[in-house]
Amino acid sequence: MSAPPVVPASFWEHEPVRAALAGRHLGRAIRAYRNHPYQGRSPLPQSAVAGWLGITQAQLSRVENGPPIVHLDRLIHWARLLRIPSPYLWFSLPDQPSAMQSTDAERPDHEPVATLETAGTANPPIPADAATPASERGGGTTDRRQFHALAALAGIAATGFHDLLSGPVDAPRSVGMEQVRYAGSLVEQLRQADAVAGADQLYDIAVRIHSRLSSWATTATYSREVGDALQTALADLAIETAWLAIDSDRRPLARPYLNEAITRARIADDPRMEVRAFAQLALLVRDDHPGESLHSAEAAVRASAGWGTPRLATLLHLRTASTYAALGDAGGFSRAMTKARREFERGASEDDMPFLHFVTAQEVQGIEGLSYLAMGRADRAADAFRAITENIPPALRRNRIYYTVQLADAQCRLGDVNEAARTAMDVLPELDQVGSGRVWRHLAQVRSSLGQAQRPTATSRGFIDAYDQVVSR
Template sequence: MVSTRAVPNLAFRRLRGQRSAGEFAAAVRRAAREIGEHVACDARYVGRVESGEIRCPNYAYERVFLHMFPGASLVDLGFSARESVRGRGAHTWATAPPPLPPMLHSDIDEESDVLRRVFMTSGTTTVAAASLGLGGPSAVTGPMAVPPQRRVGEAEVSAVEKAVRQIRLLDDRHGADGLYRRASQPLRAAYALLDAGTASRRSTADRLHSGAGELAISVGWLAHDSGRFDDARSHYAEALATARLAGDAALEAHAFCNASFLARDTGRAREAVRAAEAGQRAAGPLGSPRLLALLALREAGGRAWLGDRTGCERAIGRARTAFERGEGAADPEWMSFFREAELEMLEAQCWSALGDWPRAARHARRATRLQDPHFTRNLALYRAQLTGDLARAGTADEASTAGQQVLDLLDRVQSSRIRGMLASAVRVLRPRGGPEVAAFLERYEELPPVPVPVRVPSAG
C-alpha cells in the first residue's frame, strides 16, 4: 500500500508570507479574474494546500497560480507533478480504487477532478453514444467500450472522437435538451483517460487532448442550447484550458468561438467581442478562411449588441470576404454546419440586435431557403429567428406563418434556445390580432412548458 499521509506544502506557505490565509485567498481570486478564470478560493482551500491535502491543484487553479508566480512550475510551488498524482497512481489499484477522502466532496472546484478519477477506476469506462438516449433509428447502436489499462492507444482515442461526432449528429437532428445530461458520461470518460497521462505515443496524446477538448465544447454547446449557461461556461473554459496546456491552436480558436457566442447570449457583449478577437488571433496561422469568417461574425454579433454599427459592418465585411475564399483543407471538421445559410443567419442576428428588423428578416429568410433540411435543429432555429424579425418588422401574418413552421418541427427538435426565441416573438405578436396570428398563438399555447429557465437576449 502507498502511504496517503499528507506532507505539508512548506513552499506554498512561504509564498503566502505575512498575509493571512483569507487575504491570500482574496489575492488568488483577483488573479483568477485577471485571466478570465473563476475559482472559489477561500482560507479553507489555502489551508488544505498548505497541509498537503491537495497534492496537485486542478487545471483552473494551476493556471491562476502560474499567473501569480511567473516562471515557477507546480513543483516549485510545492505541489506534486500531475502525472505522479493522476497517472501512475491510477495503475497501482488491481481491482477497485481506494476510498476517496470525504473532504474532497466539499470543494466545488475540485469536484470535477474527483469525478474523473472515480470514473477512470470504477471498472469499464464506457463511452456509449447509445446512452445519449434518443432511441429510434437515429440513435447509435452499441456502446464503445474503453477498458481501463496501462496505456491509452488508438481504440480509446477513436472512441472519444466518435463520441464527439455522434453528439454533434444527434444535436443536428434533435436539439440539445434531451442530450445534455447523458452526454456528460463520455465527457467524464475522456477526461479520465486524459488525466491518466498514459498515452502510448505523443501523437496519440495530442489526439486525446484534442478529442477531450472538442467533447467538452460539444457538451458545453448542449448546455448552452438548453439554457444551462453556467454549465456551458464551465465546459468552454475547460476546453480552453485543455487547448492552452496542449498548445492546440485549433481547439483554442473553437473554444473562444463558442465562448464568444455564449457571452453574447448572456448579455456580456464586450466579452463576446474580446473572445472573438482572441479566437481570430489563435486561428490566424491555421490557414482556414472559413474559421476566420465565423469568428469575425461572432465579433460582429458582440459589436451589434454594443450598438457599434460601424464596427459590426466592418466585421461582417471581413467575414464575407473570408467566406468567399471558399472551403479549404484546413477547415475544422466541426465547421460542417457553417455554410451560406449559417452566414445569413448570423448576419440576420446582427441586424436584429441593431434594430434593423426588415434587413434582419431578409437575411433570415435567405437562411431558411438555403438551409439543408438534414440540419433539422438549425432549420427550426432559422425559422424562429425569421418569426421574431418579421413580427418586429410589422408583418404579423408572415411572422405567424413562419412560427407555424417552427411548431411543425418541435416534435423532433428539443431546444430551449429555440423555444425561448419563439416565446420572444409571441410576446410581440400577441397584441397584433388577426386570424393568422390567432391560429398561431392558439397552437403555440398547446406546447408543454420549457423544462429549464432560458434567457434569450431581447431583440429590442
C-alpha cells in the same frame, strides 16, 4: 508546472485542506493546497497556481485571504482544475452530485442523479445551485426504449458506450492511442446524433461520457504523445458538451466546459482546439458580456494566424461582427461583415476542420440578420431571414427552423402580427423534431410578443392557442 499535478486521494485528508473545504472557502483551500507537504519543502508559488487559474498573483492573494468566492462558474472551474473530489465540495459539479450534501435517502425531495433511464430527458435533473433558467417548453421524459432508439440513431451504441452510462467504470490503468481514438469516435457520434435528435436529448449523455473519460487523464498513465492526443480529444469532447448545453438552453452550464477545453488545448499545444473553444466562448457570452465576447473572438483570430483557412476566418469574423452589433457599434459590425464575406468568397479548403461544415452562405446571411435584429433594424433582419428560409438546404433543417422563428420575431417587431403568427405557425409542427431548447425559448418570446399585442387578431390567437396546446402536452 504548466498544470496542477495529479495528487493521491490521501492529499485531500490533510487537515488544513479539509478544514478549508468544510468551511466552504475555496481560497483558503487553495492556500492549503499550495502549502501541502506533498508539494515538497517549499510551497507552490502563488504565481504558478494563479497561472493555472487564469488570474494574476495579486488576484490570487485576494482570493486566498478575502471573503469566500460565491460565483458558481468560478467555483466549478477551479474545483475541476485542481481535481478536488466531489465528496469534499459543498456545491454540485454539472456532471456529478456533491457528497457533502445529504443523500437522496435522507432528502426525499432531492433531485436524483441522472441514470440510464433519465439520461435523455428533455428536462434533466440540474443541481439546485446551478442557477439554470427553467425551460419554457414544459415537461417530457424519455424511457429506456427511447434511449436505445436515440443511441441507435447515430450508432453510438458502440462497444463500451452503455458501460460509460449505466454503471461505475474503472479508469484504465494505462491509456494508449486505441483508447484515445475511442474517445474521439464518441465525440463524432455525439455530433451525428445531435444532427438527428437535438441537444435536449443528448446533453446529459455528453456530461456522463465527459465525466467518465476525464478520469482517464487524471488516474491513468500514458506517454507524452498519448497524453497530448488525449488532452486534445477531451478538449473536443468538452467543446461538444458546451455546445449541447448552449443549444439545449442550459447556457450557465457551458462555460466551465469551454474553460476546460482552452486549458487542455494549451496543455496539448493544440491551437486548432484552442481557437474552437474561444470561438464558442465568444458565442456564449455575446449577449450578456459583449466586451468579453469581442476579446474571445480576437484571441481566436490571433491563435489562428498563419494556419487558419478562409472558412475558419469567416466564422471568426462573423463572431466579431455579431459582437459589435450587440455593442451597438454599426461601424465595427460593417467592417467585420465585409471581412467575413471576403473570406467566405475565397472558398472551402481541404484543410478545413470538420466542424466548419455549417459555415455556409445561409449562415453568413443569418448572422447578418441576427446582428440587424440586435441593432434594432428589424426590416433588414426580416429580409435576411426570409431569404435564408427560402433557400436553405434540406440537410440543415434545424437552421431553417431556427431562422424561421427569428423571422417571426422580426415580423413581430415590425408590427406585422398576422404575418408573424403565420410564420410561427408554419414551424410549430416541426419543433419536436429538432430538440433545441434554444429554439423553444425564442418561440416562447414570439408567443409572448403576440400575446401582448394591442390588437390581437384571429390569426395571432390561433397561433397562441396552438402553441399553448403543444407546450401543455
